[in-house]
Amino acid sequence: MLSILTYYDFEKELLFSKYILSIGIFTIFQSILSAFLTIILGVIFAYLLVKHNYIHGINIVTNSLSIIFVLPTIISVMGIITFYGDIISIYGLHGILLAHVLLNVPLVTRVLVQSLNDISPNEKSLARQMGLSHTGIFFSSEWPIIKKNIPSLFVLIAFICFVSFIPILILGGGPKYSTIEVAIYQSVIFLNDFNQATVLLMMQIFSCGLIFIFFFKSFKSNNFILNDRRKSLNYNSYSYKYLFDYILIFLIIVFIFSPLFCIILNGISNKLLTVIQSDFFFPALFTTFTISFFSGLLTLILTYGNLEFVSRGKKRKELWFYILIIFSPAVIAVGYYIFINELLKINFPSIIIVIIINSIFILPFSYNYLSPSFFRVSQEHSNLSDSLNLYGFAKFITVDIGRLKRPLINTFCVSSILSSSDLVIISFFGTNDLSTLTQTIYRLMGNYRMDEAKALCLIFLVYCFLYFIIPRIFLIRIFKDASSN
Amino acid sequence: MIKKILILTLFLLTSHLSAKEILTIGTYDSFSSEWGPGPEIENRFEEICNCDVQYVATNQAGSLNSNIFQKGKDILLGIEVNDFDEKETLYWAKYDYGYFSFIYNNEKIKNPPNSFEQLASNNDLKIVVQDPRTSPVGLGLLRWMKQIYSDQFIEEFKLINDQIVTYTPGWSEAYGMFLDNKADLVLSYSTSPFYHYEYEDDYKYEALIFEEGHLITEEIVLVNKDASNFDLAKSFIDFMLTEDIQKIISSRNIMYPVNSNAVPEKMNKLNKPKRLETKNYNTQDLISEWLQASVN
Numbered sequence: 001m002l003s004i005l006t007y008y009d010f011e012k013e014l015l016f017s018k019y020i021l022s023i024g025i026f027t028i029f030q031s032i033l034s035a036f037l038t039i040i041l042g043v044i045f046a047y048l049l050v051k052h053n054y055i056h057g058i059n060i061v062t063n064s065l066s067i068i069f070v071l072p073t074i075i076s077v078m079g080i081i082t083f084y085g086d087i088i089s090i091y092g093l094h095g096i097l098l099a100h101v102l103l104n105v106p107l108v109t110r111v112l113v114q115s116l117n118d119i120s121p122n123e124k125s126l127a128r129q130m131g132l133s134h135t136g137i138f139f140s141s142e143w144p145i146i147k148k149n150i151p152s153l154f155v156l157i158a159f160i161c162f163v164s165f166i167p168i169l170i171l172g173g174g175p176k177y178s179t180i181e182v183a184i185y186q187s188v189i190f191l192n193d194f195n196q197a198t199v200l201l202m203m204q205i206f207s208c209g210l211i212f213i214f215f216f217k218s219f220k221s222n223n224f225i226l227n228d229r230r231k232s233l234n235y236n237s238y239s240y241k242y243l244f245d246y247i248l249i250f251l252i253i254v255f256i257f258s259p260l261f262c263i264i265l266n267g268i269s270n271k272l273l274t275v276i277q278s279d280f281f282f283p284a285l286f287t288t289f290t291i292s293f294f295s296g297l298l299t300l301i302l303t304y305g306n307l308e309f310v311s312r313g314k315k316r317k318e319l320w321f322y323i324l325i326i327f328s329p330a331v332i333a334v335g336y337y338i339f340i341n342e343l344l345k346i347n348f349p350s351i352i353i354v355i356i357i358n359s360i361f362i363l364p365f366s367y368n369y370l371s372p373s374f375f376r377v378s379q380e381h382s383n384l385s386d387s388l389n390l391y392g393f394a395k396f397i398t399v400d401i402g403r404l405k406r407p408l409i410n411t412f413c414v415s416s417i418l419s420s421s422d423l424v425i426i427s428f429f430g431t432n433d434l435s436t437l438t439q440t441i442y443r444l445m446g447n448y449r450m451d452e453a454k455a456l457c458l459i460f461l462v463y464c465f466l467y468f469i470i471p472r473i474f475l476i477r478i479f480k481d482a483s484s485n
Numbered sequence: 486m487i488k489k490i491l492i493l494t495l496f497l498l499t500s501h502l503s504a505k506e507i508l509t510i511g512t513y514d515s516f517s518s519e520w521g522p523g524p525e526i527e528n529r530f531e532e533i534c535n536c537d538v539q540y541v542a543t544n545q546a547g548s549l550n551s552n553i554f555q556k557g558k559d560i561l562l563g564i565e566v567n568d569f570d571e572k573e574t575l576y577w578a579k580y581d582y583g584y585f586s587f588i589y590n591n592e593k594i595k596n597p598p599n600s601f602e603q604l605a606s607n608n609d610l611k612i613v614v615q616d617p618r619t620s621p622v623g624l625g626l627l628r629w630m631k632q633i634y635s636d637q638f639i640e641e642f643k644l645i646n647d648q649i650v651t652y653t654p655g656w657s658e659a660y661g662m663f664l665d666n667k668a669d670l671v672l673s674y675s676t677s678p679f680y681h682y683e684y685e686d687d688y689k690y691e692a693l694i695f696e697e698g699h700l701i702t703e704e705i706v707l708v709n710k711d712a713s714n715f716d717l718a719k720s721f722i723d724f725m726l727t728e729d730i731q732k733i734i735s736s737r738n739i740m741y742p743v744n745s746n747a748v749p750e751k752m753n754k755l756n757k758p759k760r761l762e763t764k765n766y767n768t769q770d771l772i773s774e775w776l777q778a779s780v781n
Contacts, residue, residue, distance in 0.1 A: 019776060078661065085667050091651045169616060170658060173651045176780045186618040280519055427544050442544060445657035447520040448680045448739065450664050 020183065020200070027179040028207050030093065030168075031161035034100035038157050041101060042108025043146055045252050047138070048245055049109065050116045054237055061253060062113055065106035066410070067464050068260060070417035072438045073166040075457050076103055079259025081170070082266065091173030099167035102256055104157045107368070111153060114407065115145050115372045149372060155216045156368050159208055180204045260461070267458025271451045275459065280440060285463070288420045288436040291355055292467070296416030298359040300408065303366040303415075304396070307374050332357070332425075350429040357429075358419035366415045373407040409475055413468045437463065505537045508717055511558035511709075514544035515738075522730075522737040530724055536717060546621050546655065559712040560721060565621055566703040567628070567763055575715065577707035580725050581740040584699035584758050585625045586675035586692040587612070594669060600696040601633060605644035612645070613659045613668035616652040617775060621702075622659075623652065626672055627771050629700035632761055642778035649779075675699065675758055680739050682751045698759035704740070 049062055068076065080099055084090050090098060119141055127137045163181045172178060180200050187196040236242070275281060377400060401408070426439055435443070437460045444453035510517075517523035517540035527538040541558060548554045549561055550568050566579070587604075589597055598604040615623030627642075634641045650668050653659040663671035675692040682688060706725055708718040724730060731747035734740070742748060 019780075074658065078658070078665075081662065081667055082665060166654065169619070169654045170651055174646070174649070174779050175616070175618075175652070175776055182618075439544070442657065443514050443518045444520070445661055446515045446544065446655070447518060448660070448677075448684075449520065450661050453661075 020180075020203075023178045023183065024180055024203055024207065026177060027162055027181075027204075028211070030096055030100075030177075030179070031158045032211070034097055034104070034161040035154050035158035037097060038101050038104045038108055039150055039154055041252070042105045042112060042153075043150075044248070045105060046109045046112035046116060046146075047142065048249050048252075049113055050142075051134070051236060052242065052245060052249065055249075062110070063468065064260075064465075065110050065256075066414050066468065067106075067417070067461070068256060069103065069106040069110070070414055070421055070464065071461070072421040072423060072441075073103070073164070074423070074442070075263060075460075076259055077167050077170050079262045082262040083258040090171055092171075093177055095171035095173065096168055096177060099171050100157075100161045100164065102259070103167070104160060105256060107365070108153050108157065110410075111368055111372065112146060112149055114369075114410070115149055116142060118373065118376060119145065151216055152371075153368065155212055156364060158211050158215070159364070162204070162208055162211075180207075263454075263457050263461060266454040267456075267461070269451055269455055271455040272458065275452050275455045280435075284435050284437050284440045287351070287434055288438070288463070291351065291358065291426075291436060292416035292420040294355045295358045295362065295419035296412045298355060299362045299366045299415040299419075300412050302359060303363060303370055303411065304374075304408075306363075307367070307371060307378075332361075350434055354426055354429050354434075355419075357425050358422055359415070361422070361425070362415045362418045365418060366411045369411040369414055370404075370407055373404060377403045405475060409471050413471060417464050417467060505535060506714060506717060507537045507539055508534075508560065508714070508721060509539050509541060509558045510560040510562055510721075511541050511543075511549060511554060512562040513546075513549070514542045516540075516563055517542040520737070522734045525733050525737070526725070526730055529730070530721060533724075534717065534720065538721075546619065555709060556711075558709050559714065559718045560706060561709055562704075562706040564705045564707065566705055567765070569705050569707070573710065574707040575710075576719050576722060577705055578722050578726055579703045579743050580706050580731075581734055581738055581742050582701055582703040583674035583676050583740040584701055584760070585622065585629050585672065586677075586694070586699055586758065587670040588663065588673050588677050588690055588692055589670050590666075590689050591691050592689045593666075597691075597693055599694060601630070601641070601645075604648075604693075604695075605641060608648065610648055610670055611650045611668045612648045612670045612672070613650050613662050614652055614672040615656055615659050616654060617772060619654045620656060622656050622672055622674075624768065624771075625700060625702055627775050628763065628766055629761070631766055631771060631774075632700060632764055633697045639774055639778045642775065646779050674702075674740065676739050676741060676752060676755065679749070679752045679755060682754075683736070683749065692756065692758075694756050694758045696759075698761040700761045701763060703763075 049058060052058065053062075077099060080102065081090065084098065089095075123141045124137075127141060132140065162179070164179070165181050165185060168177065168179050169182055180203055184197050184200045184204070187193040187200065381400065381403075420436055421438055423438055423442060426434075426436055437456065441453050441456045441460065444450075444456060512523070515521050523540055527540070530536075530538055543549070543554060549564050555561060562580075569577075571577070591597075594610070598607055598610075604610070614626055617623035617627050630642060630645075631638045651662075653662070656673065659668075659671050660673060660677075662668050670693070673692075675694075678688075678690040678692055681690050706722050708715060708722065712718045725734070726744065728744055728747050731742040731744040732749070735742040735747055735752065736749045741752070
């Protein structure tokens with residue numbers, strides 16, 4: 001970022017046209033509206049999933065939510081167009097909202113489900129003993145937890161939608177619905193007009209700052225009830241009373257997973273074998289895996305470390321996590337490119353740069369995945385670890401890891417896949433030898449080979465799926481701990 | 486023991502490094518990827534030059550014009566003629582060209598429009614184009630229409646804009662949407678159907694040919710200002726114009742080669758549109774006019 005400022009020409013005039021102002025307003029408007037709708041749907045969905053988790057296979061649904069969120073945007077958007085394109089008209093503001101909600105509800109739902117599952121079984125049995133109805137249970141024990149999560153999730157989603165690029169461009173249907181990010185992208189990469197880009201970036205940061213100040217509340221505010229480790233029984237079971245709920249669940253699942261099904265269907269073709277057998281496949285796969293694995297690891301370490309740091313400090317420290325999103329990836333990538341290649345003049349291996357920058361960008365997301373559980377657990381254990389004089393790594397190993405296994409694994413998987421889905425950063429630092437699956441998909445598309453690109457999308461999907469499942473299996477084997485959640 | 490291995494490795498490395506001269510070529514992903522003409526050209530040139538050709542590729546349109554990307558490259562390959570300033574280089578050449586055109590599916594559209602007028606007055610065709618701010622193809626459309634309509638550009642574009650379904654960031658998304666039947670027409674090059682004829686044996690895609698003529702786009706390869714070895718770079722550019730290499734370029738890049746003897750057979754069978762030369766329009770002004778036409 002600072003490197004780009006070195007190119008700033010103070011003599012050039014600022015181009016502040018009416019158009020830019022209007023897209024600025026539009027950006028704020030659509031991001032807040034999208035976030036609002038996403039949160040509503042996410043809360044409903046999370047609540048339903050937890051309430052009815054006796055349904056066979058509902059766990060698969062919950063776990064696969066993460067996959068949708070981490071797929072490269074271009075793939076998801078093309079999936080959306082394929083599925084919804086003929087049913088309704090999807091170009092325009094409603095298309096943008098549809099895409100934003102569809103792509104972000106999984107994140108919200110996932111985080112909320114995790115929080116809701118942390119509710120102590122004691123509470124549940126107590127509520128039952130007191131004869132509370134479903135609404136009663138909801139308002140007394142579940143809603144407070146949800147309420148705590150909402151502000152930070154809202155801000156996160158608003159930011160994501162603020163800087164979203166591909167859904168806006170493709171589904172917007174025209175320059176009428178454009179965002180600041182699009183303008184930044186255009187000025188940095190296409191026009192190489194850094195003045196414009198810097199001005200726009202300032203606008204973006206300013207607007208996001210406003211949103212943050214208005215809406216954000218920390219995860220760690222007070223009162224998490226200490227819980228114990230018993231598995232919580234769900235007293236609900238299949239029943240006619242819940243027919244409405246079942247229909248709702250079904251509809252939401254169809255809504256969210258439909259693009260995924262399209263990708264799967266489109267990918268199945270005779271090109272599948274061709275792709276697997278080609279020269280470029282295994283190197284790309286290997287590169288993707290390396291980048292994802294190390295990014296995931298680095299992100300995890302950074303997140304955890306920063307959370308420790310935050311838990312001892314004030315609310316404002318969390319701002320740092322969120323700031324990262326609003327610095328447009330395009331600007332950051334170019335800035336770092338300039339920085340490393342010209343100002344530093346050191347030849348870093350590109351893959352390390354990619355891993356590091358990716359990790360930095362993913363921090364806001366990993367933060368949201370990890371913090372609810374982290375703060376809950378750390379509150380319980382802070383006294384204990386203080387009394388035992390445990391800090392840092394020792395504390396991590398002895399006290400935290402047992403309770404945080406699941407969230408940590410989830411965060412790791414999500415971060416890894418997010419980093420392998422990135423297109424902007426890898427396109428700056430990648431070379432012919434260093435290319436990821438996502439990049440290869442894009443290259444195939446650019447060379448007329450659409451069928452092969454679709455087959456590769458499917459393979460990438462399978463890769464994500466396996467990536468989520470395998471660590472889980474591993475960990476259950478290694479840490480056969482009766483006390484784990 | 487380890488010391489010996491280390492010394493040996495270092496020795497081999499340095500000897501390898503000093504062996505051949507490196508020719509760095511900055512170009513687009515589509516050229517240098519394994520499905521483009523790049524690798525083949527690299528192999529053949531390395532056979533005769535005793536050098537090491539290295540591509541540095543980018544997939545962002547417009548990067549080739551940025552000073553940041555240009556630094557350190559001996560050759561820049563793939564710059565469009567409109568973005569090109571002759572005074573900036575000592576040696577350059579055009580290596581291929583194409584005509585902007587709309588592609589359609591002849592099984593779905595039986596009576597295709599044969600002029601911009603007809604396209605504008607037709608109301609039920611869905612068109613997908615690229616955003617001119619992020620794609621040179623999209624910008625090509627603006628230039629094309631500006632050339633035909635000059636002062637009436639905004640009014641004419643409004644007529645077309647009603648049929649435009651969406652603007653995509655790049656060529657690939659638009660073409661993908663078209664192949665998926667999400668649009669009836671896509672903005673591409675008149676040579677695009679050649680890919681389907683040659684590699685897929687599929688003849689249902691054709692290019693619309695307009696009476697008014699089609700804007701030409703030419704791609705250029707040039708020697709960069711701070712190239713380390715001017716003669717080597719010059720010989721590469723001359724190499725690109727030889728007939729064999731031109732054949733490779735046209736069949737892999739899906740564009741017309743500048744050498745008319747090198748046109749692949751199936752490409753020759755395509756309809757060649759009337760040619761409109763490029764005129765120099767200020768990009769920012771053009772985009773402002775486009776914004777006026779499309780935001781209403």
